[in-house]
Amino acid sequence: MASGIERQKNVLDFTLSSLLRRKGKNLALLAVYTLLVFLMASVMLATSAIRKEASLVLKEAPEMVVQRTVAGRQDPIPLAYLEKIRDIAGVISSDGRYWGYYYDPVVGANYTLLVPRDEMPEPGTIIIGPGIAAARLAMAGDTLEFKTQLGGILELVVDGVLARDSELVASDLVLVSASDFQAIFGPSNGLATDLVVRVANPRELSTIAEKIAARLPDTRIILREEMLRTYDAVFSWRGGILALLLFGVVLAFVIISWDKASGLSQEERREIGILKAVGWETSDVILMKFWEGAVVSVSAFLLGVVLAYIHVFFFSARLFAPVLKGWAVLYPQFRLVPFIDASQLTALFFLTVVPYAVATIIPSWRASVTDPDAVMKGL
Amino acid sequence: MIVLDRAKKVFAQGKPNEFIALHETSLVIEADRLTVIRGPSGSGKTTLLSLVGCMARPTSGRIHVLGREITSLPERFLTEIRRKTFGFIFQQFNLIPGLTALENVILPAYPTGERRSELEKRAAALFDLFGLASKSKSRIEWLSGGEAQRVTIARALINDPAVVIADEPTAHLDSKLSREFMATMGRLRGEGRTVLIASHDPLVYDHPAVERVFHIRDGRIDGAGP
Numbered sequence: 001m002a003s004g005i006e007r008q009k010n011v012l013d014f015t016l017s018s019l020l021r022r023k024g025k026n027l028a029l030l031a032v033y034t035l036l037v038f039l040m041a042s043v044m045l046a047t048s049a050i051r052k053e054a055s056l057v058l059k060e061a062p063e064m065v066v067q068r069t070v071a072g073r074q075d076p077i078p079l080a081y082l083e084k085i086r087d088i089a090g091v092i093s094s095d096g097r098y099w100g101y102y103y104d105p106v107v108g109a110n111y112t113l114l115v116p117r118d119e120m121p122e123p124g125t126i127i128i129g130p131g132i133a134a135a136r137l138a139m140a141g142d143t144l145e146f147k148t149q150l151g152g153i154l155e156l157v158v159d160g161v162l163a164r165d166s167e168l169v170a171s172d173l174v175l176v177s178a179s180d181f182q183a184i185f186g187p188s189n190g191l192a193t194d195l196v197v198r199v200a201n202p203r204e205l206s207t208i209a210e211k212i213a214a215r216l217p218d219t220r221i222i223l224r225e226e227m228l229r230t231y232d233a234v235f236s237w238r239g240g241i242l243a244l245l246l247f248g249v250v251l252a253f254v255i256i257s258w259d260k261a262s263g264l265s266q267e268e269r270r271e272i273g274i275l276k277a278v279g280w281e282t283s284d285v286i287l288m289k290f291w292e293g294a295v296v297s298v299s300a301f302l303l304g305v306v307l308a309y310i311h312v313f314f315f316s317a318r319l320f321a322p323v324l325k326g327w328a329v330l331y332p333q334f335r336l337v338p339f340i341d342a343s344q345l346t347a348l349f350f351l352t353v354v355p356y357a358v359a360t361i362i363p364s365w366r367a368s369v370t371d372p373d374a375v376m377k378g379l
Numbered sequence: 380m381i382v383l384d385r386a387k388k389v390f391a392q393g394k395p396n397e398f399i400a401l402h403e404t405s406l407v408i409e410a411d412r413l414t415v416i417r418g419p420s421g422s423g424k425t426t427l428l429s430l431v432g433c434m435a436r437p438t439s440g441r442i443h444v445l446g447r448e449i450t451s452l453p454e455r456f457l458t459e460i461r462r463k464t465f466g467f468i469f470q471q472f473n474l475i476p477g478l479t480a481l482e483n484v485i486l487p488a489y490p491t492g493e494r495r496s497e498l499e500k501r502a503a504a505l506f507d508l509f510g511l512a513s514k515s516k517s518r519i520e521w522l523s524g525g526e527a528q529r530v531t532i533a534r535a536l537i538n539d540p541a542v543v544i545a546d547e548p549t550a551h552l553d554s555k556l557s558r559e560f561m562a563t564m565g566r567l568r569g570e571g572r573t574v575l576i577a578s579h580d581p582l583v584y585d586h587p588a589v590e591r592v593f594h595i596r597d598g599r600i601d602g603a604g605p
Contacts, residue, residue: 003492010489010498014482021477274473277434278487278534279462281455369454371436372461373429 011284015291030300036253037304037352038311043242044348045308046317048341054231058224062196064205065222066212076191081216085197088211090204096192098178100185102146107135113174115181123177125159131171133161149186156180242320254355264363272364276372285368286361293360297353305345313338381408381431381542381573386440388426400426402598403440408575409591410445410541413568415584416577418595424577425546427595431575432544433461445541462487466535468545472527474519474534480506481515484533491538498537505533509563525556532563542573549580561586
């Protein structure tokens with residue numbers, strides 16, 4: 001057992017010194033390999049993180065939202081509609097929601113102002129998202145100014161900063177009291193931005209939605225499940241498009257590695273001949289080549305994944321962001337919260353590391369099963 | 380003792396370029412002797428050494444090494460015999476460039492699973508023996524011809540083999556180094572090892588340490604001498 005470990009150590013030792021001897025060639029290979037893993041892993045990490053973000057956004061979202069539309073666009077909805085909805089069997093509650101967008105010229109960004117139903121801030125105070133806190137260098141106790149609809153300035157004191165649970169949800173959010181909301185956007189006059197509906201049995205959602213649509217023909221009903229499916233489909237599709245483009249890169253790499261591996265250089269063949277001649281078994285040579293392939297491919301894999309992680313979560317997947325995020329669906333500025341899908345990483349590992357290892361071993365095996373007397377003949 | 384019983388080696392058998400490198404040969408190479416296979420280039424010396432050293436299998440006939448019939452053994456066992464029983468000194472040295480002299484010497488012992496520190500200790504003793512102590516960390520391409528030759532001898536001895544096989548060992552050495560090489564072989568023989576050398580160099584086959592010479596020509600042993 002101990003000698004088995006020593007044998008592995010000795011062979012690995014020789015492998016590492018072999019890799020160092022062909023430094024230039026192996027570094028070039030490692031660079032190409034790492035680039036491949038980096039590209040693939042970036043797409044995978046970004047896609048799964050965005051999907052995760054989307055599902056986080058929607059986890060907090062109500063099961064059903066009712067919006068009024070006028071000429072196809074969303075319009076404030078009368079609170080009187082609440083009664084008509086509450087009458088429907090299966091509806092537990094229905095409330096008006098107040099939210100809107102506020103453009104802050106100081107940082108050139110849009111905030112989402114929301115009046116929370118629970119734990120509403122005291123009038124004169126606000127709770128802000130981490131994105132705003134960072135952009136305005138604001139913390140608890142600071143004051144932010146908002147322009148009111150009448151042209152005045154409303155100063156609101158920051159009472160706290162939201163947790164970084166999901167940047168996408170919380171980044172640009174400002175939680176504000178109902179009175180301050182009205183001061184900024186004008187009196188509500190019996191109107192809300194939209195209505196949220198909670199139902200007793202989720203399986204009745206679509207039936208209830210149909211009933212609301214029948215009773216209130218000027219409204220549209222948005223179900224959380226539908227949004228979730230849409231997000232999922234959109235990001236899977238985008239990730240798929242990129243993966244398809246990258247498939248070409250993978251194919252090129254497979255061809256390069258196959259070519260490199262199947263055509264062992266004269267020097268490598270000679271070396272295998274010497275090793276065989278001095279008493280290495282075919283299995284020792286294959287073990288050496290296995291370690292060689294493993295060292296290159298696992299290093300490239302780890303390096304590629306780490307670089308992809310940095311690229312996606314520290315630099316917001318800058319290379320693919322326009323394709324993956326899309327301007328219309330999500331907010332233009334956000335940083336993804338790290339999320340790694342283990343099964344996808346495993347798949348990537350098997351797609352990149354295993355083919356390379358196999359491509360390296362087979363020709364070495366072919367070279368090592370030949371009689372070592374070739375080396376005696378001065379090959 | 381190594382016995383060849385009607386051993387024959389044919390290359391590219393059945394093809395238009397078929398070539399008989401060694402005709403049916405029966406030969407006894409005694410243990411604890413310094414034996415030389417003497418013959419011109421292309422006479423079949425290297426093929427004979429390859430068969431004896433378990434590097435290739437005969438096309439027909441049998442070979443016995445230290446009382447064991449090796450012709451029918453699977454590759455794994457052949458390799459083990461090659462590693463444990465034989466130490467090889469090649470005409471082209473066949474050292475691996477880029478590695479140090481030390482790494483080259485301990486290479487045959489890697490698959491044995493011995494600790495590296497043990498191997499290095501054994502190698503150091505061999506380097507001392509051959510006056511190479513100061514060169515152990517040098518890469519082999521920095522060594523002179525004579526030094527490289529001594530490194531290959533050290534490599535051949537790292538697994539403490541019973542038989543040392545050398546193929547045209549003086550081909551790249553001047554007369555002084557050739558004599559030194561033969562003196563070393565005589566010393567190995569004195570330690571109780573069997574030494575088998577293939578050469579057409581008179582400095583080798585006329586050396587006083589040589590105890591037996593076989594003449595080979597056109598793939599046939601055509602004579603023997605003391």
